[in-house]
Amino acid sequence: MEQSSFYHISGNGEIITLTGINEAINLLKSNGYIWFNFIHSTREELSVLIEPLSLHPLSIEDCTDENQVPKIEDFQNYSFIIFNALYYSNREVIADEVDIFVGSNFIITASGYSSTSQYPLSEIVPLVKRNINNVKVGPSRLAHLVIDNIVDRMGPAIEAVEDEIDTAEEEILKTPGDFDASRLTFLRRDLLSLRKNLFHEREILVRIIRNDCHFIPEKVTLHYRDIYDHISNFFEMTESNRDNVTSLMELYASMLNNKMAHDSNQTNASVRRLTLITTIFMPMTLIAGIFGMSEWTVMTGPGNMEKSYLFFAGILLVIGLANFALLKWLERKD
Numbered sequence: 001m002e003q004s005s006f007y008h009i010s011g012n013g014e015i016i017t018l019t020g021i022n023e024a025i026n027l028l029k030s031n032g033y034i035w036f037n038f039i040h041s042t043r044e045e046l047s048v049l050i051e052p053l054s055l056h057p058l059s060i061e062d063c064t065d066e067n068q069v070p071k072i073e074d075f076q077n078y079s080f081i082i083f084n085a086l087y088y089s090n091r092e093v094i095a096d097e098v099d100i101f102v103g104s105n106f107i108i109t110a111s112g113y114s115s116t117s118q119y120p121l122s123e124i125v126p127l128v129k130r131n132i133n134n135v136k137v138g139p140s141r142l143a144h145l146v147i148d149n150i151v152d153r154m155g156p157a158i159e160a161v162e163d164e165i166d167t168a169e170e171e172i173l174k175t176p177g178d179f180d181a182s183r184l185t186f187l188r189r190d191l192l193s194l195r196k197n198l199f200h201e202r203e204i205l206v207r208i209i210r211n212d213c214h215f216i217p218e219k220v221t222l223h224y225r226d227i228y229d230h231i232s233n234f235f236e237m238t239e240s241n242r243d244n245v246t247s248l249m250e251l252y253a254s255m256l257n258n259k260m261a262h263d264s265n266q267t268n269a270s271v272r273r274l275t276l277i278t279t280i281f282m283p284m285t286l287i288a289g290i291f292g293m294s295e296w297t298v299m300t301g302p303g304n305m306e307k308s309y310l311f312f313a314g315i316l317l318v319i320g321l322a323n324f325a326l327l328k329w330l331e332r333k334d
Contacts, residue, residue: 004045005125007035013136015129021045025052028105033139035128036101038110039121046110053077053106063099063110070200072207078103079215081143081204084197085111085119085150088160091183093190095197098150100143102215107139109146124149140216144223151201151230158234158241161190165244172248176255184249191242198235205231 006024008016010032018024024034038046043064049055054077062068062082073080079102084095096119101108111121124146128135135142164187171179205228207213209221216224 004036004038004041005122006037007125007128009033009035009128009132009136009142011136013132015132021048025049028052032136033104034106035139035142036106036108037121037125038108040112041110049108053101053103053108055101056080059101064113066097066113067095068097070197070204072204072213074212074214078106079213081147083147083150083201083204086154086157086194086197087119088157088190091164091186091190093157093161093193095193098146100146102139102143102213104139104215107142119150119153121146137220138217140220141223143216144220144227147224148227151227151234154230154234158194158237161187161194162237162241165241165248169244169248169251172252172255176252177259179252181249181252184245184252188242188245188249191238191245194238195235195242198231198238202228202231202235 004021006018006021008014008018008024008027008030010016010030012032018027018034021036024036028034036049043060046060046063047057050057050060056075059073059075059080062080068082070082070084072082081100081102083098083100085098087094087096096111097113098119098121099108099110109121109124111119127149128142128145131145135145164183168179168183168187205224208216208224209228211218211221
């Protein structure tokens, strides 16, 4: 399991790995700033920072509560940001919460609380080392790097949802009767989850680029505008996909109605054919029942049986043809 880690990022562009949280707290007044990188941490572990960093207990509580809505809050000593990393796995959108505290001389990142957590915050460390010249400016630049990485990982999730919508559309057009309509319901639910998260995350970035966040200086907000553009693009794609799913639901209902109408027409045609056959043979059966073998033999005499039965069969054939012609005439008349 991934472990929490702590770093001292100096103003000279050095990133020093610290042995533990106590050493990190002791170096808060040194040159540069401290990065507390918590992974799968408990509320008790985070509560250690309440007194030395003047953190509000409600912020710690928000960190360990799942299903939090993305938000940004300003406190006297720091700004608190909840951002959700989004993934698409097993035909489901998964929101993995990442919490960020941005102060003047520290930054706290916390993740991995969900049982389905997939965001590898530990992989940010190599990224920070590669961009040390940027993050040495201050905690706000490291926060930008984390949020930018989260947003970049959203692209595959949204593309996966779009691919699922395209696949559903092809299946509906090809075999509407075999299509599982519950997939559209699940897609709609996932898109609602995406929209909710993207909407609130966009609002977070709006506040940052408007310089409403005290611990993210104006000179740094330019970098957050690029993230805002990506979030806005993803939000518009999600809205478009929601419309597509609604259209697919209507298309599926229409295709299913057409198929049911086609099946009904085929059934009606079969019933009409059977009715036609029954109607043709009904008078023939009646005559054959009345003037059967014994009655016809008595009427014509035993010696004329061969010729009389051929004549009887001819009468039945004429009656059948006449009945058939009458029914066809009645159909054309209707």
